Amino acid sequence: MISLHGVSHTFGNVEALAGIDLEVGEHEFVAVIGRSGCGKSTLLRLIAGLLTPSEGQVLVAGDRVAKPRRDVSFMFQQPALLPWRSVLSNVLLPIEIFGFTRREYRDRAHELLDLVGLGGFEKRLPHELSGGMRQRVSLCRSLIQSPRVMLMDEPFSALDAITRTELSEELQRVQLELPRTVVFVTHSIDEAVLLADRIVVLSPRPGRIHKIVDVDLPRPRALGQVELDQVSRELRGLLAEVTA
Amino acid sequence: MKVVLPVLGLLAIIGAWWLATIVFGIEPFLVPSPADVVGEFLEVPGYLLEQALITLWEAVSGFGLAIVIGVPLALLIVGSTVLERMFYPLLVALNAVPKVAIAPIVVVWFGFGISSKVLMVVLVCIFPIVISTASGMKSTPGELVELFRSLDAARHHEFFKLRLPYALPQVFVGLKVSITLAVIGAVIGEFVGASAGLGFVISQSGGNANTSLAFAAMTLLAIMSVALFYGLSFAERKLLPYA
Numbered sequence: 423m424i425s426l427h428g429v430s431h432t433f434g435n436v437e438a439l440a441g442i443d444l445e446v447g448e449h450e451f452v453a454v455i456g457r458s459g460c461g462k463s464t465l466l467r468l469i470a471g472l473l474t475p476s477e478g479q480v481l482v483a484g485d486r487v488a489k490p491r492r493d494v495s496f497m498f499q500q501p502a503l504l505p506w507r508s509v510l511s512n513v514l515l516p517i518e519i520f521g522f523t524r525r526e527y528r529d530r531a532h533e534l535l536d537l538v539g540l541g542g543f544e545k546r547l548p549h550e551l552s553g554g555m556r557q558r559v560s561l562c563r564s565l566i567q568s569p570r571v572m573l574m575d576e577p578f579s580a581l582d583a584i585t586r587t588e589l590s591e592e593l594q595r596v597q598l599e600l601p602r603t604v605v606f607v608t609h610s611i612d613e614a615v616l617l618a619d620r621i622v623v624l625s626p627r628p629g630r631i632h633k634i635v636d637v638d639l640p641r642p643r644a645l646g647q648v649e650l651d652q653v654s655r656e657l658r659g660l661l662a663e664v665t666a
Numbered sequence: 667m668k669v670v671l672p673v674l675g676l677l678a679i680i681g682a683w684w685l686a687t688i689v690f691g692i693e694p695f696l697v698p699s700p701a702d703v704v705g706e707f708l709e710v711p712g713y714l715l716e717q718a719l720i721t722l723w724e725a726v727s728g729f730g731l732a733i734v735i736g737v738p739l740a741l742l743i744v745g746s747t748v749l750e751r752m753f754y755p756l757l758v759a760l761n762a763v764p765k766v767a768i769a770p771i772v773v774v775w776f777g778f779g780i781s782s783k784v785l786m787v788v789l790v791c792i793f794p795i796v797i798s799t800a801s802g803m804k805s806t807p808g809e810l811v812e813l814f815r816s817l818d819a820a821r822h823h824e825f826f827k828l829r830l831p832y833a834l835p836q837v838f839v840g841l842k843v844s845i846t847l848a849v850i851g852a853v854i855g856e857f858v859g860a861s862a863g864l865g866f867v868i869s870q871s872g873g874n875a876n877t878s879l880a881f882a883a884m885t886l887l888a889i890m891s892v893a894l895f896y897g898l899s900f901a902e903r904k905l906l907p908y909a
């Protein structure tokens with residue numbers, strides 16, 4: 423579904439990414455970890471078509487990415503909700519921008535909101551919601567367009583630990599119910615191990631793929647499960663190597 | 667409580683004023699007592715209210731016109747760096763010219779009627795509106811802009827579905843500054859050359875040393891400004907509950 427061939431990216435004279443080769447299959451969940459500034463967000467932006475690579479090729483569904491595609495959605499660290507729009511209108515924003523009729527997607531928006539436990543909050547404004555609820559709305563918004571690919575840039579890192587755990591478990595449930603191809607950037611090893619089929623460990627400056635770890639564990643998984651610990655330990659070791 | 671305190675403050679000031687006119691025995695043509703002012707108003711209430719309505723109309727229509735011109739101007743400035751570089755300094759220069767200095771020319775060009783006053787109001791109002799709208803639109807958070815980019819949104823979507831609504835709370839700051847200036851602009855216009863309006867009443871009463879009448883007119887001006895300002899604040903709270 424996603425292919426990166428020899429992708430490098432340079433900002434001015436800062437080399438952010440170098441020689442990235444990566445294939446992500448359909449409905450695969452790939453997590454990306456690495457220390458701050460190693461180019462994780464840059465990687466997502468390249469796949470999203472928000473940046474063009476300095477070198478190499480990015481393909482989504484077989485096509486070279488030149489600009490943002492409608493079947494690829496992006497979820498940010500901040501909920502990025504429009505404060506004057508109700509929850510429902512925020513979820514329907516992509517539909518409006520794409521020029522589709524809102525009416526046809528309203529039922530779907532309600533279903534998605536129900537799925538994340540926000541049924542009944544459709545008419546609320548973002549400032550009336552908690553941080554976790556806002557990020558759930560943001561998740562629904564990135565699902566409304568039925569994307570084939572979801573790019574998530576540390577979507578839960580602005581949340582408190584408890585809400586964060588709750589949301590990552592919820593994302594697992596959503597992924598089981600509505601499988602997508604996902605590239606998920608995170609700083610949390612536990613989150614990566616809970617959610618991912620494969621975990622890409624990036625080395626810093628310029629970001630290169632240090633190692634790819636497979637997580638062959640059955641789903642649903644639970645945080646704190648003993649089987650996850652072994653993978654977590656391996657990842658901790660890899661991150662230590664990379665940072666050293 | 668919200669209403670009680672300002673009213674209390676107002677009553678205290680009026681009380682002190684009244685006391686001062688009695689205790690120091692100040693001549694009414696220098697400083698009339700509150701009773702003189704009210705008495706003056708009650709002598710010609712219809713006339714004064716009529717003049718107030720004229721000034722109000724000048725202020726409000728000029729203010730409305732300033733919005734109609736100012737907001738699209740701000741859109742153009744935010745939309746194009748070329749236009750911004752070309753016209754922004756001119757706008758600043760226009761704002762720097764004392765409006766009292768422009769007023770006589772405006773009256774020469776547009777006559778003693780209402781149109782010269784409306785133009786004066788537009789001139790004083792437009793700057794705060796353009797600045798607040800433009801800077802509000804420019805302060806749209808990066809993640810929201812990036813969201814629109816990731817949706818491959820057209821430029822008009824970015825402007826009308828994101829930047830302009832995002833700027834609204836700041837636009838209202840500009841509007842609230844402008845609305846009080848609007849009344850001042852109208853009065854300046856009326857001072858320089860007019861046959862009606864509260865500014866005209868004040869400049870006339872100065873001629874006949876009818877200080878009570880001037881005070882009555884000023885009181886009406888103050889009431890008008892306060893009402894317009896709080897009217898806008900009210901509209902803001904209704905329109906922008908999230909701000």
Ligand SMILES: Nc1ncnc2c1ncn2[C@@H]1O[C@H](COP(=O)(O)OP(=O)(O)OP(=O)(O)O)[C@@H](O)[C@H]1O
Pocket residue numbers: 433434436437438457458459460461462463464465
């Ligand atoms: N627009 C830009 N202009 C210049 N340099 C940039 C830009 N965006 C990122 N960089 C640089 O590229 C490198 C990688 O940045 P990136 O945001 O991809 O890192 P990251 O892995 O997402 O970091 P974090 O974990 O802190 O989010 C950094 O050194 C950063 O300074």
Ligand SMILES: [Mg+2]
Pocket residue numbers: 462463464575
């Ligand atoms: Mg980042």
